[in-house]
Each structure stands twice: as C-alpha cells, then as structure tokens.
Amino acid sequence: MSPSDGTAMPAGAEHAASAPRRRRTWRRALRRPPAVVGAVVVFLFLLMALAAPWLATGDPIRTNWSQIRKAPTVAHLFGTDDLGRDVYSRVVWGARTSMQAGVFSILLAIAVGVPTGLVAGYYRRTVDQVIMRLTDAWLSFPFLILAIGLVTILGPSLTNATVAIGMAATPTYIRLTRGLVLGTVQEDYVQSARALGGGDARMMLRHILPNIFSALLVQATVSIPSAIIAEAILSFLGLGVQPPTPSWGTMLNTAQQFLETAPWMAWWPGLAIFCLALSFNLAGDGLRDFLDPKDY
Amino acid sequence: MLDFLARRIAISTVTFLLITLIVFTGVRMIPGDPARVLAGTDADEAGLQEIRVKYGLTDPIPVQYLRWLTLALQGDLGESIRTREPVVKTVAMKLPITMQLAAFALVIAIGIAIPAGIFSAIRRNTVWDLLANAVSLCGVSIPSFWLGIMLILFLSVRLHVLPASGFVSFLDDPLGNLQRMIMPAFVLGAALAAVLMRQTRNSMIEVLSANYIRTAYSKGLAERVVVFRHALRNGLIPIVTILGLQMGTLMGGAVVTEQIFVVPGFGRLIVEAVFTRDYPLVQGVVLITASAYVLINLLVDVSYSLMNPRIRVKGSADES
Numbered sequence: 001m002s003p004s005d006g007t008a009m010p011a012g013a014e015h016a017a018s019a020p021r022r023r024r025t026w027r028r029a030l031r032r033p034p035a036v037v038g039a040v041v042v043f044l045f046l047l048m049a050l051a052a053p054w055l056a057t058g059d060p061i062r063t064n065w066s067q068i069r070k071a072p073t074v075a076h077l078f079g080t081d082d083l084g085r086d087v088y089s090r091v092v093w094g095a096r097t098s099m100q101a102g103v104f105s106i107l108l109a110i111a112v113g114v115p116t117g118l119v120a121g122y123y124r125r126t127v128d129q130v131i132m133r134l135t136d137a138w139l140s141f142p143f144l145i146l147a148i149g150l151v152t153i154l155g156p157s158l159t160n161a162t163v164a165i166g167m168a169a170t171p172t173y174i175r176l177t178r179g180l181v182l183g184t185v186q187e188d189y190v191q192s193a194r195a196l197g198g199g200d201a202r203m204m205l206r207h208i209l210p211n212i213f214s215a216l217l218v219q220a221t222v223s224i225p226s227a228i229i230a231e232a233i234l235s236f237l238g239l240g241v242q243p244p245t246p247s248w249g250t251m252l253n254t255a256q257q258f259l260e261t262a263p264w265m266a267w268w269p270g271l272a273i274f275c276l277a278l279s280f281n282l283a284g285d286g287l288r289d290f291l292d293p294k295d296y
Numbered sequence: 297m298l299d300f301l302a303r304r305i306a307i308s309t310v311t312f313l314l315i316t317l318i319v320f321t322g323v324r325m326i327p328g329d330p331a332r333v334l335a336g337t338d339a340d341e342a343g344l345q346e347i348r349v350k351y352g353l354t355d356p357i358p359v360q361y362l363r364w365l366t367l368a369l370q371g372d373l374g375e376s377i378r379t380r381e382p383v384v385k386t387v388a389m390k391l392p393i394t395m396q397l398a399a400f401a402l403v404i405a406i407g408i409a410i411p412a413g414i415f416s417a418i419r420r421n422t423v424w425d426l427l428a429n430a431v432s433l434c435g436v437s438i439p440s441f442w443l444g445i446m447l448i449l450f451l452s453v454r455l456h457v458l459p460a461s462g463f464v465s466f467l468d469d470p471l472g473n474l475q476r477m478i479m480p481a482f483v484l485g486a487a488l489a490a491v492l493m494r495q496t497r498n499s500m501i502e503v504l505s506a507n508y509i510r511t512a513y514s515k516g517l518a519e520r521v522v523v524f525r526h527a528l529r530n531g532l533i534p535i536v537t538i539l540g541l542q543m544g545t546l547m548g549g550a551v552v553t554e555q556i557f558v559v560p561g562f563g564r565l566i567v568e569a570v571f572t573r574d575y576p577l578v579q580g581v582v583l584i585t586a587s588a589y590v591l592i593n594l595l596v597d598v599s600y601s602l603m604n605p606r607i608r609v610k611g612s613a614d615e616s
Binding site: 133134136137138140141142143144145146148149150151152153155225229232233236237238239252255256259260263266269270273274277278280281282285 | 307310312314315322323325326327433439448449453544545549551555566567571582585586589590
C-alpha cells in the first residue's frame with residue numbers, strides 16, 4: 001500500500017523498510033499474469049496514441065480514388081476503405097481519439113464526482129440528502145440514453161461526446177465516494193485527527209481522500225473501457241466524432257455498408273476497441289485484487 | 297412493511313420529479329429559439345410571436361414547467377415536430393418491438409448466465425471456472441455493435457443462415473420474426489449475460505461458504521440438493537436487484553442493436569429523433585425511459601423486500 005495508508009510509522013523506519021517492501025510489491029504484482037498483460041497492452045495502446053504520426057504508414061485522411069476498398073496487402077496492411085484511405089493508419093490514429101475520449105471523460109467525472117461525494121458523505125444531513133436525491137435522478141437515465149440526450153443539446157463532436165460521457169459517468173463517482181467517506185469517517189485515525197483540531201478541508205483532503213484513493217483508482221480503471229466503448233457507440237451512431245477524423249466507431253459505421261465487398265474494414269477497428277477494453281478490464285481486475293488488503 | 301413501502305414510494309416520487317426537472321431544463325438548454333423550430337425557417341417575426349403566445353413560451357419558466365408536467369402526467373407529451381403525431385402514440389407504436397427484443401435478450405442472458413455462474417461457483421478455481429470467467433470478461437469488453445457486425449458478416453454474408461436485418465411482425469410471420477430477432481437478441485443479451493454471470497458466481501460463492509451450507513453438507517446431503525434447494529434460493533436474491541439495475545443497460549443497448557439490425561423499435565426512434573432535431577420526441581423518449589427505469593427498480597425493491605424479510609425490518613435497502 002502507499003505510505004499514506006494511515007499506519008503511523010517513524011520516518012526513518014519507513015525509509016529503511018521501503019526497499020524490500022517495494023520488491024515484495026513487485027512480486028505480488030507479477031503473480032497475476034493476466035493483469036500484467038492487460039497493463040502492458042494498455043500501455044502499448046497509449047504509446048500508439050501518442051506516436052500515431054510516426055506509426056501510421058500513410059495519411060489517415062487523404063483519399064485515393066485508385067485504391068478504393070483494396071484487400072490487405074503489404075502496402076496496406078489492413079486494406080483500404082471506401083475512399084481509398086489506409087485502414088491501418090486510420091486504426092492507429094483512432095487510438096488517439098479513443099484514448100482521449102476514454103481518459104478525459106473519466107477525469108471529468110472524477111473531478112466533479114469525487115468532491116461532490118466527499119461533501120455529501122462528510123457533512124451528511126441536508127446537503128447529503130439534496131445531493132443524493134439528485135444523483136439518484138441522474139442515475140435513472142440509462143447511461144447511453146443520457147449521453148445521447150446530452151449530445152443532442154451540445155451538438156455532435158469529439159469534445160462534446162467526451163463531456164457527455166463524463167457527465168453521464170459522474171453520479172457513479174458521487175455514490176462511490178460518498179459510500180467510502182461514510183466508512184472512513186468512523187475510523188479512529190480520522191476521529192483522532194479531528195480531536196487534534198483538524199479543519200474540515202484538512203480532514204477531507206489529508207485524512208479521508210488518501211484512504212479512499214485506491215478504490216477510486218480501481219473504479220477509474222474499469223470505467224475507462226466503458227467510456228471508450230461509449231465514445232465508439234456515439235461515433236458509430238454519428239453523434240460523436242465527425243468525418244473525416246479517424247475514430248473506430250465511425251470506421252465501423254462505414255464498414256457496415258461494405259460487409260459483402262470489404263469485410264476487412266470491419267475487422268480491425270472493432271478488434272482494436274475489444275483489445276483495449278479487455279486490457280483495461282484485465283488490469284482493473286488485477287488492481288482490485290492487488291489493492292485489496294484481505295489479500296495479504 | 298407499510299412503513300418501508302411508503303418510504304420507498306416517496307423516494308421514487310422525488311426521483312421522478314427531479315427527472316422531469318432535468319429533462320425540462322435540458323430541453324430549455326438546447327441552443328436556438330423553440331418558436332423558430334416549431335414554425336420552420338420561413339416564419340416572420342409576427343408568426344414567431346404568435347407561436348410563442350400559442351405555446352405559452354412567453355410565460356415565466358416555472359409556469360411553463362408546471363404546465364408541461366401536468367400535461368405529461370396526463371399522458372400528453374406534445375407532438376413530434378416532424379410527423380405532427382402525438383409523442384405518446386409514436387412511442388407506443390414502437391415499444392412492443394423493443395419489448396420483444398428485450399424479453400428475448402433477457403431470456404438468452406438468464407439462460408446463459410445463471411447456469412454458468414452457478415457452475416463456476418461450485419467448481420471454483422477449476423479450468424471451467426477460469427474459462428467461464430474469461431468468456432464473461434470478453435463479454436463485458438466486446439463492443440456490442442461490433443459483435444453484431446461480426447455476426448452479420450459470418451451468419452448472413454458468409455453462411456447465409458440468417459437474414460442480416462429487418463423486421464417482420466410475429467403475427468404476420470412467426471418464423472420470419474424469430475429468424476430476424478435471434479441475432480439482435482443475442483447481441484443485446486450477451487453483454488447482460490456477462491455481467492449477470494459474474495454476479496451469480498460471486499453471490500453463490502458467498503452463500504456456499506455460509507454455515508448452514510456446511511451443515512447441510514455434513515448431514516450427508518447430496519451436492520445437487522444442497523446447491524439447488526439450499527443455496528440457490530438465497531444466492532439468487534441479489535441477482536434480482538442486479539437485473540433491475542441492468543434494465544438501463546438493456547434500454548441503452550437496444551438503441552445500438554436496433555441501429556445495426558435495422559429493427560424499427562424504440563431505440564431507432566430516439567436516434568432518428570436526434571438527427572431530425574425532433575426535440576419533443578427526444579424529450580418524450582428520454583423521459584419515458586428514465587421513468588420506466590425508476591418504476592422497474594421500485595417494483596424490484598418492493599418484491600425484494602417481500603422475498604427477504606431482513607430488508608423489511610432494517611428499512612430501506614439504499615439506506616447506508
């Protein structure tokens with residue numbers, strides 16, 4: 001666990017213990033091969049998103065009328081699409097779109113949801129009641145329908161799809177944070193910090209937040225894949241990323257019209273979403289087990 | 297019991313009122329003048345003013361909200377801008393199709409997930425358990441629309457076993473209806489099955505480690521009897537709640553599935569409405585979906601408390 005897990009330990013002793021402890025942590029991590037593989041693949045996708053300009057073999061947007069719907073060859077590893085664009089390059093650039101939408105939407109959800117949940121769980125009473133009833137109402141809208149509704153208001157684009165997904169994911173974080181805070185506030189170390197005269201802000205930021213951090217991290221790892229799939233769905237429906245920007249969802253939308261003549265157009269973008277989402281889920285599952293103190 | 301019921305209904309009512317408030321505010325936040333949307337692009341200022349007065353758009357916002365809410369509670373959600381048909385009528389026409397799809401999906405999901413979850417829990421940490429877990433993790437990660445496209449590619453385009461898309465009414469052509477429904481229902485059910493299987497497994501593992509189960513085993517009862525008579529009954533209770541909460545996923549999933557398989561249901565309706573900027577229709581569909589979700593979960597909670605007396609005594613299930 002992190003050094004801030006509330007176990008009081010003299011500074012010197014903690015330093016001396018940190019090297020073997022780190023080694024033990026590594027060993028524990030490596031005992032879960034699927035999680036490690038998941039984390040590595042997520043990292044590779046992240047690299048792909050960052051290094052897209054160098055990894056792509058062609059311009060993902062330039063059309064080429066002499067290369068329309070060509071089956072995979074050495075020149076075009078994944079074939080070409082209905083406008084003669086290189087599918088491989090578009091898949092590589094699509095990673096950028098997906099990562100952007102997945103990560104930023106969840107960051108938004110955390111930025112709004114965690115402070116709100118902290119306040120609700122810490123102050124309780126009326127504030128809590130108001131926040132939780134609103135959260136319940138917000139949660140009653142099916143995730144995708146809410147995202148579609150929000151995109152209708154905001155207008156279709158990558159940024160707006162990201163905002164919509166983030167807003168749709170926020171109540172989960174409010175609920176989770178509030179629940180965790182309720183459990184933490186009763187702990188002795190929080191109570192004693194309070195007895196020593198800690199102010200509300202200090203209590204929340206220094207004593208409660210660090211202790212619920214790992215649970216929030218696990219939730220983030222499993223909600224990013226959902227957000228990535230949600231972006232793909234919105235783009236697939238035409239409500240997210242607009243052409244010609246490469247996105248796995250829009251690519252699949254076009255691919256569906258050419259299933260008989262160019263099935264390769266449908267394989268790769270979908271496979272990419274699947275691999276990325278699966279890796280995030282594997283990593284998230286591993287992280288959950290890893291951070292679970294019962295596991296020691 | 298009555299106390300619990302009253303509390304639960306009160307909370308649902310508050311939630312419902314907040315939903316209407318959110319939907320109303322959301323529609324007000326759409327950029328542009330609603331009068332212009334209603335009047336069309338060629339209306340002049342006098343025509344716009346006339347429409348504003350006719351639809352009460354000049355009244356204060358709270359008055360507009362109350363009027364809208366009163367009408368909505370009476371089942372009047374306005375007219376579709378495009379077809380001029382009442383929203384409620386349009387939705388009512390599409391709803392049976394989606395209900396059939398959802399029901400099939402539910403049957404498929406439960407049919408796969410519950411037996412697999414129970415089996416995984418009994419044979420915990422065996423190859424079968426691992427395999428079932430792997431399949432369920434893939435099920436959560438696979439984008440449903442890609443699964444749909446791949447099924448069309450293999451079963452319709454390559455093997456010509458099933459028609460790729462479309463819809464015929466069950467009453468007109470039962471076999472044709474089933475042939476066209478099986479793929480969408482499977483796609484919609486697969487994601488649900490993945491979630492459900494994990495929950496069943498976890499819940500069964502917890503129940504199987506209870507003392508009374510050990511007692512049952514030590515009495516010398518057969519495993520079959522212990523699992524199905526003693527454990528299953530308690531193990532399935534949380535699954536009912538999960539099913540209720542997953543209804544939202546099912547409704548959202550229907551949007552995508554209907555789009556891929558060209559099923560003319562509720563989900564296709566909302567996408568069409570968004571594209572044609574048919575705001576009253578979008579508003580109506582969103583409101584109906586959210587209200588249905590609240591109602592379903594209210595029913596689930598009430599039935600849950602009937603099944604499980606502990607909840608009744610302790611109070612509301614969401615009191616934590």
